[in-house]
Amino acid sequence: MRCIAIALQRVMANGAGYFHNILLRRVTYFYLKGLIAQRLSGLEYY
Structure with a gap:
């Protein structure tokens, strides 16, 4: 019984x-995507 509990804990x-x-x-992907989009839109405005 104890072995099962330990194994379950490990899997969890x-x-x-x-x-x-x-x-x-x-999160990193979306963050980078947002940064790039911001840069591009910034270039468009200037």
Whole structure:
């Protein structure tokens, strides 16, 4: 029973790390996209 709990905990930790990684990548991607869009629109205005 204890082994199962430990294994489950490990899987949960791995899953959380995996999802966190994806989230971080998405956020960075959108942030960079926003920056580039801002730069481009700034160039258009000037």
